[in-house]
Amino acid sequence: MIEEKFDAIVVGAGMSGNAAAYTLASRGLKVLQLERGEYSGSKNVQGAIMYADMLEKIIPDFREDAPLERHIVEQRFWMMDDSSHTGMHYRSEDFNSDRPNRYTIVRAQFDKWFSRKVREAGATVLTETTVTELIQDAYGKVIGVRTDRRGGIVHADVVVLAEGVNGLLGTRAGLRTPPKPETVALAVKEMHFLPQEVIEARFNLRGDEGCVIEAAGTISKGMTGLAFLYTNRESVSVGIGCLVSDFAQAMESPYALLEDFKRHPSIRPLLEGSEVKEYAAHLIPEGGYRAIPELCGDGWVMVGDAAQLNNAIHREGSNLAMTSGRIAAEAIFQVKSRRDPMTKDNLILYKKMLDDSFVIKDLRKYKDMPNLLHTNSQNFFMTYPQLVSKAAQNFLHVDGTPKLDKERETTRAFVKARSRLGLIGDAFRLALAWR
């Protein structure tokens, strides 16, 4: 395939791979990036909210030409039961700044742009090339990759594994284990196309402003899950995801869940008249801190979803992917500059730098959260949303019942649904996990 040896091979051209390849190439390293898709982004699925700060640290002037859809000015969190939603909305004019913090993007377009930047930085990017195996020397050090191209072996000092959540290569080489059903969510997503002015009218937006709705409750039928609706320029992304183990146990299908979500009386009017043009399903790593594998070894580092770096509690993934890709590249550059070999002892610098970043600090903070929500999913996703809806209705329905009686009725409903100890226990455990 290619005779020459590279300083680094990056496997995958998603958020983490592009961040790593760009950072390495722009520091003058000889980089080969391999992507199995027809083009960068062709295989990638995201909601998608992109966090500016993390991209700014890689490409400071990205706003000049990146394909951005809308900057988000309004965030809605909805707790849903079958016929209602209780919402917390936050909207601020401050989000209309010169340098907005969050944008919606369409990954197929965004990844193509990012890939062009990687090429311009000097990396060799080969698409439609699947890496089939890591090549290791007699001592287990990774020294290159085998691809599905004819004569497809290439050597490098270090291989950056940015292959996404499935991580087949890393697993095959014994560097990590396959994701467990209880640590990954399966998410399905559709793109609903609507005229720009209809989106702006329905969501109370002007120009490039965007709105996000994230929802939990009976829509996931007692499973640990979240639904979302994001506004793009001329489309609305709508999706839902739940843990794979929950789908298996409940015998529910993600497609049926998405159909129900779209039919919900709070959602249906927002999508009315739209044309569905794209449909996708993808896994999301949700095991949190405890699911993170070894991040480096002799001749390799692992970044992004491949390393399970995803903050499900805050619905962040692409920013952890970009940051881990950038930090891994910076660590590799430092090792290279010292002319040290790419051994685990030297590449551990990547782990140290990542430990000092928000990526590991945030994941460590919520290390008990995924487990708690999973174990008590019936409470968090069925009982409490129904109770909150009942309390709101009771409060808002004016029928001559004295307010004190209404308050008693609400309290009785809470006590009846969950024993007082259970309720307090859940609140206590939640507070502990959140602290």
Ligand SMILES: Cc1cc2nc3c(=O)[nH]c(=O)nc-3n(C[C@H](O)[C@H](O)[C@H](O)COP(=O)(O)OP(=O)(O)OC[C@H]3O[C@@H](n4cnc5c(N)ncnc54)[C@H](O)[C@@H]3O)c2cc1C
């Ligand atoms: C439905 C959904 C909604 C989401 N919404 C958000 C959101 O709103 N905000 C957010 O921040 N995150 C979100 N995420 C998470 C986010 O998409 C991921 O965290 C992020 O894409 C991870 O980037 P990555 O580069 O690690 O992996 P990926 O983007 O999955 O990229 C991996 C790449 O490696 C390639 N590859 C794999 N194996 C090989 C091989 N053997 N050879 C060559 N190439 C290979 C793949 O084709 C792919 O291009 C969402 C995820 C899903 C599924």
